[in-house]
Amino acid sequence: MERTSSFFLFITALLILTSVSQSLWSQQKYTLDPSTIKDPTGYKLRTGDRIRILVSGETEATVDTVLNGYGSVRPAYINDVKLAGLNVDQAAKEISRQYQLQLIYRRPSVTVLVTKYTEQMVFLSGAVNKKGPYILPPEVEGMSIVEVIARSGGFTDIARKNKVYVTRTYYNKSGDATSTKTYEVDVEALSKGTLSSGSAKRFWIYPGDRVQVPERLI
Template sequence: MAGCGDPPPSEYPTQQVYVEDTTLGPGDVFDVRVFRQDDMSGTYSVSAEGTISFPLVGTVEVAGRTPAEVERTLRERLADGFLKNPQVSVLVKEYKSKKVSVFGEVKKPGTLLYSEGMTVVEAVAQAGGFTDLARKNAVTVTRTLAGEKTNYTVPVQDIGRGQADNFFVRPGDVVFVPRRLW
């Protein structure tokens, strides 16, 4: 029965040592609060062009920028003739531009919204869990970093049972659950 066994798991990163990518992208939703300016405070969605339209200052480029960079830009533009020493805060509600794909032998294959600290077990669970034909300890996660793809063989069933180290997914990862051979 040696041919039916699962492949050995890859050596994979087991800690979430990676700095989260907090830059904004199209579809992301965030709140802007301007202290003592309720009419300017509100929820904004990043357009397909990567911009928002903000009261008094007009169109603001936000795609590829962090919330802190957007705060600084809004503060500078509001201080330029509109408000004296404005205090601005930006809080991201949803990163719709950051996704993880899960396909293969899961009940609801597709694309999921990435959430900070998401594990491969959570990604499979959000995709409806394994089908009856899933090869649960032979899951492949494909990650592209600086244009280079790396494949990891991840023992998801063992992770779920506490028998293997967790695997943290990142935005852009592709999780593939293969079919059992028998």
């Protein structure tokens, strides 16, 4: 009888430990993905952005253009240059490099300005007050999931706030989709700051992400 009792106590303790471990894992697992860290180098150009290219001292080389479906533009006098994924400083350096390679200018001073951002949308479904697309502010690279949901009207009364799913598609340098991952995010803990030690304080939402909020059992 004593052995049976000890066995049941052991099983109970094991189940509790497993439950706690799973809870901690559900809070921490998405922190292992590098995309949860905001890129410190600034806004990245993307297809549909309208930009102005200026070359110092060469007014005839000024070009107003839009990044095409390949993420490229055609500056004055040279072939297409791919700029998608670069910030404006990196884009200016790349155009300057191409001018030198194609023997147009020896030491060009190039400036790239964004004159109109393309719309960056995320999609919300489930137990949120405003379902459908949400347009991110044009000047941001991403936004925390807590802020996205708040700006979209917040959760409904029956939302399961501790288990929100974010589906994200990843692309290679050529712009081809390579994989899709779904993350389970404890938004309630993020908003209250009660995540376990070592977990990220924010989960970033990026253009194209799909946020699905399940309903809790009543």
